[in-house]
Every structure is written in structure tokens, then in C-alpha cells.
Amino acid sequence: MELKMKNLTKRYGDKAAVDRLNVSLTKGVYGLLGANGAGKTTWMRLICGVQKPTSGKILFNGRSIETLGEKYREQIGYLPQHFPYYPNFSALEYMLYIGALKGMEEKESERKSRELLEAVGLAKQSRKKIRTFSGGMKQRLGIAQAMLNEPRILVLDEPTAGLDPKERVRFRNLISAFSKDCIVILSTHIVSDVEFIAEKIIMMKSGKILHYGNPREITAEIQxxxxxxxxxxxxxxxxxxxxxxxxxxxxxxxxxxxxxxxxxxxxxxxxxxxxxxxxxxxxxxxxxxxx
Structure with missing residues (x-):
């Protein structure tokens, strides 16, 4: 499995938010680091097909994601930095709703929803309205919905925001187990989160990749x-x-x-x-x- 960027560029007027990226990703966890405005979120939105590039291509197993269309989007799990939810839905209702949007069979959607709510520690709150949830609980629900369709590419934008240290450990363990069969791209300002679980670090600056490698390789620059x-x-x-x-x-x-x-x-x-x-x-x- 390979996700490949070829001269990937996204411009907003004169500013290149993503500037001619060339990188290839395979199975494993990639930690994405960079300051605000570095281009991380734009790049993740391009990968998820939420935005289209100004130029360049994204290839999944050698085929353009634009050509693959819906077949590619079925492989994606995405947690945006501020994910949308319906406050009057219960956690389980929301998961089933997402399952329907993703075209999952009803029984499989319910089975997987309950399994994931258990995994993120929300099984006992599965019937409660989302509007009653704390910020951390909402974030855990967001993580669960991103993993619902067992995606081959999981994109997480600031997934540990609002989680306490215990919840972050639970999240890291969950991602470590899940990443054996998929590509995980994890953006966060909490550097210790990616330091624990990411096999490769991608550091972005001004829309370009500044460093790419394992933690020991890229920290050698400041030895x-x-x-x-x-x-x-x-x-x-x-x-x-x-x-x-x-x-x-x-x-x-x-x-x-x-x-x-x-x-x-x-x-x-x-x-x-x-x-x-x-x-x-x-x-x-x-x-x-x-x-």
C-alpha cells in the first residue's frame, strides 16, 4: 500500500499553502509537526479529497485519487480539528449516522460502532446526548467515527486536543494497534504524542517538508x-x-x-x-x- 505525492501544490492567491511536495507514505504512523500556518491542515485536506490541488497529484497504489473517486474516499478515515456533530444525537446514533454516510451495512455498522465506543471509553455513555459531553469526550467520539469504516488511510488533525494524560495514553495505544494495517497521518502540537507512536516524523515549514525520517535521524541536526x-x-x-x-x-x-x-x-x-x-x-x- 502506497500513498504518493507528486509535486503536490495548493495555492491561495500568491501564497503556497502546500508547495511542490514529493513524498511517499506506506503502512505505519507518521507524525506531522509544524507551526500554525505551515500547511499541515491544507495537506491533510488534500489527502482526504476535501480540497483539490492547484497542481500536482496524489496517487494511491499508483492511481490518481481523482480517478479513483468514491473508491478512494471509502478508504479514508478523517478527524478534522473541529469535527462536526449533532448535539441532540446520542453517541451511538451519531456513529450509526456516520456508518450510513459511509455506506456501511446496518448490522456491521452497529457492531463496529459499539466496539469502537468501548475502545475509546464511551460505551457507558453511548445513549447520552452529545451536547452533554465534555470536550475530551467529544474528541474521543471524533476518533471513533474516523475509524468506523476500518480505513486504510487514517488522517487525524489535532486528535489529542482536550484529552487528559490518561486518555492520551489510551489513544496512543489504540492508534499503535490500528496502524499495523493502514497509513496513519497524525498532526499535533503535543510533540510527546508523536514521539511515542510515530515511526516517521514529517516536519513542515512554509508549505514544504523540512525534515522526514525517524526521530533519531531528524534530531541529529541539532546535536x-x-x-x-x-x-x-x-x-x-x-x-x-x-x-x-x-x-x-x-x-x-x-x-x-x-x-x-x-x-x-x-x-x-x-x-x-x-x-x-x-x-x-x-x-x-x-x-x-x-x-
Whole structure:
């Protein structure tokens, strides 16, 4: 199974939201990282056929997705960042409604709906109206509906937004199990989520792919640029304002361990540290803006 982009481009006037992407995806989990405006959501919408490219192609198993049409869309599971729902539907009613839209047979739709509601921890709330759900519960329902038709391509835009740490662990386990038979594209600002489950990381900037590879490969670029140092706790915020700090860890109430990204040794006492994805993200997108 292969999903291939060939010079994929989407323009809005003079701005290229997606700029001549060339990449091939096979089975597994791909973590998609980038600042706001990097082009992530536009790219996912192109993959799902929600938008059409200005130029270039998307091929699924060697055939254009435009040519495949409905046969391709049947292979897609999609959770947009703000997924639509009907507040007066119960969770089960909503799942059955989505199953009908996807052309599923009624008995199979109900069986799979109940199975997925159990998997995301909503089985006991399956008869409750969605309007009574918390933000996290709605997000779990969104994840369930995206997986309903057992898609071969699962596209998730900020799926862990609103989930507490326990729910995020449940989600990661679910995706890890599901990804054995499909392509999963997962966009999130919570870097640790993709660090745990993604085999490949795709980092986007200005509509282009900046990095593509496993976490160890792509963090090699900032080897020797990540530092740690203990400072007095009362001065930690001052250092955080002066330097590109990725993490603060309180030691004993008197000292704080700062982790920072710097081209050179930031000050005496700082020692080199092994870089991770959060460090790389901060290196390019400090404050959520492109570097």
C-alpha cells in the first residue's frame, strides 16, 4: 500500500499553502509537526479529497485519487480539528449516522460502532446526548467515527486536543494497534504524542517538508545545540526569557534544571544533552511561529 505525492501544490492567491511536495507514505504512523500556518491542515485536506490541488497529484497504489473517486474516499478515515456533530444525537446514533454516510451495512455498522465506543471509553455513555459531553469526550467520539469504516488511510488533525494524560495514553495505544494495517497521518502540537507512536516524523515549514525520517535521524541536526544547566530557582524565569528554553525541571525548591537550545554554549556550567523532538520543534518554531 502506497500513498504518493507528486509535486503536490495548493495555492491561495500568491501564497503556497502546500508547495511542490514529493513524498511517499506506506503502512505505519507518521507524525506531522509544524507551526500554525505551515500547511499541515491544507495537506491533510488534500489527502482526504476535501480540497483539490492547484497542481500536482496524489496517487494511491499508483492511481490518481481523482480517478479513483468514491473508491478512494471509502478508504479514508478523517478527524478534522473541529469535527462536526449533532448535539441532540446520542453517541451511538451519531456513529450509526456516520456508518450510513459511509455506506456501511446496518448490522456491521452497529457492531463496529459499539466496539469502537468501548475502545475509546464511551460505551457507558453511548445513549447520552452529545451536547452533554465534555470536550475530551467529544474528541474521543471524533476518533471513533474516523475509524468506523476500518480505513486504510487514517488522517487525524489535532486528535489529542482536550484529552487528559490518561486518555492520551489510551489513544496512543489504540492508534499503535490500528496502524499495523493502514497509513496513519497524525498532526499535533503535543510533540510527546508523536514521539511515542510515530515511526516517521514529517516536519513542515512554509508549505514544504523540512525534515522526514525517524526521530533519531531528524534530531541529529541539532546535536551539540541542546544544553542543560542547574540555576537558582528564583532566577529560572530570567534565564527562560533570555534563552531558548524547552523545559524547566524543579529539583529541590532551590535549584531548577533548564534545558535549552543554543547554537553555542549559553553560559558557564551548561553541559551538552541528547536532543529530542521537542528541542527540534522549539529550534524551528519558538513561540509557535516559523523560524
Amino acid at each position: 551539540g545545540k541542546v544544553w542543560e544547566c542547574a540555576v537558582p530557582a528564583r532566577e529560572a524565569e530570567i534565564y527562560a526569557e533570555r534563552f531558548n528554553v524547552s523545559n524547566l525541571r524543579n529539583m529541590d525548591g532551590r535549584r531548577t534544571i533548564l534545558r535549552m537550545v543554543s547554537e553555542e554554549k549559553p553560559f558557564e556550567g551548561a553541559v551538552p544533552a541528547e536532543p529530542n523532538l521537542e528541542d527540534l520543534y522549539l529550534y524551528y518554531f519558538k513561540g509557535g511561529n516559523e523560524r
